[in-house]
Amino acid sequence: MSDVRETAARADESGRPVLEMRGVRKRFGAVVALDGVDFTARAGEIHALLGENGAGKSTLMQVASGLYSADAGEVRLGGRDARWGSAVEARAAGIAMVHQHFMLVPTLTVAENLALALGRRGWLDPARLAEETRAFADAFRISIADPGRRVEELSVGDRQRVEILKALVGDRLAPDGRPHPPALLVLDEPTAVLVPDEVDVLFELLEGLAARGTAVVIVTHKLAEVLRIADRVTILRAGRVIASGPAGEHDERSLAAAMVGTNRDRLPVAGSTTAGDGVAATGARGATGATAAGAANPPALRVDAVSARDARGAVVLDDVSFEVRPGELLVVAGVEGNGQGELVSVLAGIGRDRLRDLRGCVEIDGRPVARASDARGAGLAVVPADRGREGLVHELSLWENLLLAEPLLDRAAPRGWIDRDRAMKAAAGRIAEFGVQPADPLRAAGALSGGNQQRLVLARELGGELPRVVVAANPSRGLDLAATASVRARLRTLAEAGAAVVVFSSDLDEVEELAGTVAVLFRGRLLRASAPRPARDEIGRLMAGLGVAA
Amino acid sequence: MNRLSALVLRLLPAALAVAVALGLAAIVAAVGGHAPGRAVGALVSGSLGSAENVADVLVRATPLVLTGAAVMLAFRSGIFNIGAEGQFLAGALAAGVVGTKTGPFPGQALVALLSGVLAGAAWASLPALLRIRRGVSEVITTILLNFVALYLVSFAVNGPLQEQSRTYPQSDALASTADLWRLAPSIDDRLHVGVLLALLVAIAAGALLSRTSLGLRLRSAGLNADAARLAGFPVVRDLALAFALSGAIAGLGGAVELCGVTHRLYEKLSPGYGYTAIAVALLGGLRVPGMVAGALFFAALGAGASSMERTVGVSAVLAVAVQGATLLAVAVLGTPAVARRLERAGLRRPAATGETS
């Protein structure tokens, strides 16, 4: 164990393997998550582990950090066989993990969180804790907020740095109670929640750590980041390593090709279901673009100058305006956390319940949407971003969840009484059509896996009569490739059949494949590209906030 | 195999409850130097011994069926109403005011019951308000209001509602027109119409929850307000309605008990029906048939315990301990850890708490 620490401390041994994984296999039930994976992380390098959702990236790192144990294969740390019973043992051995969801106690101060992580006992003097925290932060050259502030008061970027500092400083099992840097630092999707400036700060920090000998692994599915920071890259697809080598040998195109593979059927780009430029997206106040084409066809969904703040007072939507006509498909691209969830809420008529200072208006077929019942009554179907929290009631059965939208319930119970036999039969059909497993309408929705919960929501929202307006946030999240393709096809079909469709997506492939008019949501503002179907790198640049006029 | 195991599982809590009851009776009797066998015998014969005992059990079960229905409706709607006790007392108090300060007039009993319903609903509305407007869990607030109701009743029967003679802390007897009809005076004078009313209300509450769109709305609003809101349901109204309905049923229980059984308001009107109701509802799996069976079981236990106290001298308050032990057993049987073990033994299949049968 001690030699591992020395390895981490000595940058001159850069290049020596820290973590070696050979032939690692891991199954969850019938699903093979890892199918004989080899992976090596070397001291002093930044190694990107790339892959689509479900490719096995997180599982691999969870095996490395002791959260899961491998069914077969070899895991070696610093040349020694390494199998630990828990994440804590793994950390003691020199593997630190920064999760996407921070493991900080929000009501404790920064210094207290660190003291907790270090297992400090006895009396704690706030001044000394703060001093100690600052000393650690300086030692690792991490700029952190005031150690005496509660974590809940910090920005997301600040919290992440505290989380990284916590991971670096050490663990409660350290015999001397002194911080020791890990040999290996794993970060799971570290940029998902960051704004670009914060990403810069993070990358600088990671480069500094690598320079001093730590092996850094970032788990990501963002190609641009890989090229920007990684020394080496390993690409996973469906539980297998597709490619591994110096990042310099790749460009975005080759990475993307390796990531999605060649066996994936690129669906034919649908013709011009979106005739003309029906979308007028503006960042500038009041400049709702007039549309020439399709003027005879009035918009089904009209959003005019919508602005809002979140509970903490930060602007989350900033003068968003656009229109979608029947038969059009608008794809709103954007990195998560740029206002997508908030905009979906506003479109669905529940913005007032969670946002402050909500201004502007949303209309469906000319009628204002002030409440969710207005939106539902006007024929809105909505696939929310957080399906577990907003899409389903976990305690209710599948068939009941399939009725959770006002018009559906009214139709199933015209006089208030639910015709159970009919509802159950309808539910069974819908469940089969969308492949919800297990296909038992009486089962509780909470017992389903995440992917199947998504299917259930999709079955309710997209499976019935043609909606007037469809709003879908990350519709393919958690689905396998076949289901993903079929959902995207269904969204296009709905548009072709005459619905006004808005899809929010953080996945560039999805944006491309949906083949609709593209706009980008960045920090609450809706940005228009140079053309209705901009090139991939232009969307990427807009999503990253490059080329935004101040 | 499946049917048999399902049956076994369904009867498991009930069998456990009976075993706990008999076991505790035997232990306590032994501690006090009584013959355990005689205590157990008295417990059983006191609950089921004769037609008269059966009538007694039915009358005792009535407040439990109503408070049990109130708890069932609340729990299935995602509301932790621990306040059926307070709502029951509020209902009794309101009915007592109507029954002693007005009338006599024809239909007075109906007015008394209605005022009990309204008082119960009102008593549940403050916790509703606090949950909806302030996000305060109803667990603590409903408990607090139980005590407020208790002291309010105590105040009433020591003050404004105290009997004319000012002897005891109780109200005057209700006007005769406020008494509930007797069902079969020739067989047993205690059987009142409230017994049937309770059963009807319980069935109606179950049907509302399981069979109507309103029921689905009520459950969605309480269990996951975000999802219900997105569905376009009027969440605030539904949540408030679920609280009020639960309180109304418990309040009706108090009014029925007053107009059908005690005919006077006094401090110890409820021996904790609202708390027993939690055991009743959960023992019955939050379904009407099971809940009614649970109410009958605890009523029989109470009747048997009284008889045991008279004949053997083992305290009837033991019945309360049995309620507690049963509730504990049901709670533990329902935990994921235990449920998984039962599943593995083929005794249980994972199911929705919504509509499964």
Add this chain to the structure above:
Amino acid sequence: MIVEFLAAGLALGTPILLAALGELLVERSGVLDIGLEGTMLVGAFAAAVAAQQAGTPLPGVLAAAAAGVAVAVLFGTAAVLLGADQIIVGTAINLLALGGTGALYREVYGETGTSLVLPTLPRIELPVLSKLPVVGPVLFSQHALVYLALLLVPVMAFFLARTGLGLRVRALGDHPRAAESLGLPVRRDRMIVLAVAGALAGLAGAALSLASAGSFVEGVTAGRGFVALAVVVFGRWSPWGVLAGSLLFGVASALQFQFQATAIRLPYQLFLMLPYVLTLLALLLPRGLARAPLALGASYERD
């Protein structure tokens, strides 16, 4: 007169304070134990039996603490280790305790129990303070549990704010998953906290039967466990707030006895209602529950 009044309030508030301090700790660790009433009741009963058998109060105090721990461990086994619903288990504990102590009491002491006179806790005069004019003899001549309860207030405040273990307790209540990720045994730690709180609830029961009452009657706690629950909310999960709430209750009870003793016909029930009504009013204020532990009442299960 006012000083005597405060002294009575202090004595009457002590059982509440002891129980509420324990509950405070439990709730800060994320567990809502509404079985507090039952735990106190069992403590009071154990104190009565043991003190009567021994003829001195000390064994009663020890038995009460032990019984409180036992009840808390029962609660914890079901609600923390097995993950059963905390509210349901708490309700079950209350029923079990009420019925169990009631039935056993009658078996042990007979129908009325009027003969049951218990050795009471001796008053301890604090060396210097009790010599203070006017205030001294009244305020500083209380039984040991009063001093213990008062001493526990700053101790608990310091423990939660300034010690490593206090941090752990707060982490358990606000983000148990974060605690788990640091390798802290969430459920074991919660059991330990419960046991401590159980001992305090037991002592609260002892303070009832060996001091205030000098006797035991069925259901002697008469809702004081629920008052303690209310006091924790009223005191916003802070030991000092809990102290204020407990004293308020004590003084209200003292007033009530005063009115009953003098023939002034003021409705004493309104005073009994006071802690409940005040807590409800406090909750009606904006941000009334702002300081509740974030994971309060949710059972914790590992993935």
